[in-house]
Amino acid sequence: MKVAEKITEQASIYEDLETMSTNEILSNINKEDQKVAKAVQNVIPQIEQFVEKAIPGFLKGGRLFYIGAGTSGRLGILDASEIPPTYGMAADRVIGLIAGGDKAIRKAVEFAEDSLNQAAEDLEPYQLNENDTLLGIASSGTTPYVLGGIAYAKEKKVITGGLTNNPGSPLALAADIPIEVVVGPEFVTGSTRMKSGTSQKLVLNMISTALMIRIGRVKGNKMINMQLSNKKLINRGIRQLMEELEISEKEATSLLEQYGSVKEALENRS
Template sequence: MKKNPDTERTSKYNDLEKMSTTELLTNINKEDKSVPESVEEQIPAIQTLVDIILSKMENGGRLFYIGAGTSGRLGVLDASECPPTFGVTDDLVIGLIAGGDVALRKAVENAEDDTAQAWKDLQGYKISEEDVLVGIAASGTTPYVIGGIKDAREKGIVTGCITCSSGSPLAEASEYPIEVITGPEFVTGSTRMKAGTAQKLVLNMISTSVMIKLGRVKGNKMVDMQLSNKKLVGRGTRMIMEELDVDEAKAADLLKKYGSVRKAVSNSKNKLK
């Protein structure tokens, strides 16, 4: 008999509908507090995967995420935030979700049950041995993700995964599994809760660490961020003020002239030499 995923275990709480609002919020928060500790236990595994992704990217490779439902949406979210945050092209980190982009907003019936579709989706991006593929599935049993990982591994592509169940088929299929065991959800099986939070935390760690290692952060500043709105222009201006010890007007002029914090700072410092 197959082992049920840890994420499908029955909630430790019952009669949720009888709880007061305060009880609901308190108990959800109590469960959420355990998530960072579970992630911490996987830091060695996360480190291994980060270093491999970094080495591939330094040689022209890319990072792909595949997932379904909440897991797929989290992968797409992480990928989509890399260009504005770190100034990289939108083809360096790519997130794919079962059912295509329409599944970001609406569930696509049976999309996650197709074991062959992920590889078809990945072929559209000409994935190769230069790249890394990370499968995301809370239960570790999603056919779309497992199929994609198996197909990629057969082609010699480095594979990793993020799952929240121990000993899952996905972890078994992946070379570099990250298993953040979050236990039963407050609402039984609702992996958009603790499991989703754990996956988001791990994705933050992976992409942020890789981008820092690639030189996309200076000190603690996002010097390559895209200046796509007033808030970010203001942030960039303040960065230049701090780095060059100039007033706001001068910093704003430099940012407008050079178009990025990095260029404004480096060109100004070079002129002072």
């Protein structure tokens, strides 16, 4: 059995931060950030496994859940919230839950992450089933809220992943697919919103983007299912139609107005 290493709590390799100039602070933070992409690269096989496991159930109407506390929970909610406008998916297909509920998105809720039972209560209304997939996110890998959610999901025959920055953590051991991104000690000791949070954001981007591409929500390299909710996106849709169909801006605009989406316009014009 792997022994948990609390790397996220180890002392920074930098001393006397308060004596550094602004340039030194920024340069050293940047130096640490450059380690993150390599750490994520090291776990691509595990990320791939999680995405591949999620695809069949998602195609049958299953959902992808992210659960976490604090920064980890907020990052999950951020990624989930981007899926409907970017890929035209219903808001109930990729769902982010945070310990302490919606009010914890903006303001820390004391002790919310310490309950082993709260995640189950938060998940219960969704009636999890075997087509769903759940990713628990916790830098420490010890957050009770996340561990409780993993346990509940497994009871429901849901595939689980554990995204953590400590190897051999309870989360990594509990999840079906552990994704252990070892970024090393933080620039400010224990400040896991920094490298750890950055690594989580990268992994979540990879998971949701790969999933959306694999289920057909992208054509070529274009977001053909995006919601046309503002002028920027409407103009992007017009450009996509112009490029794909080799037509004028006027004709592309007319098609988009007629069909309401790039995908529908492409399918009906082809």
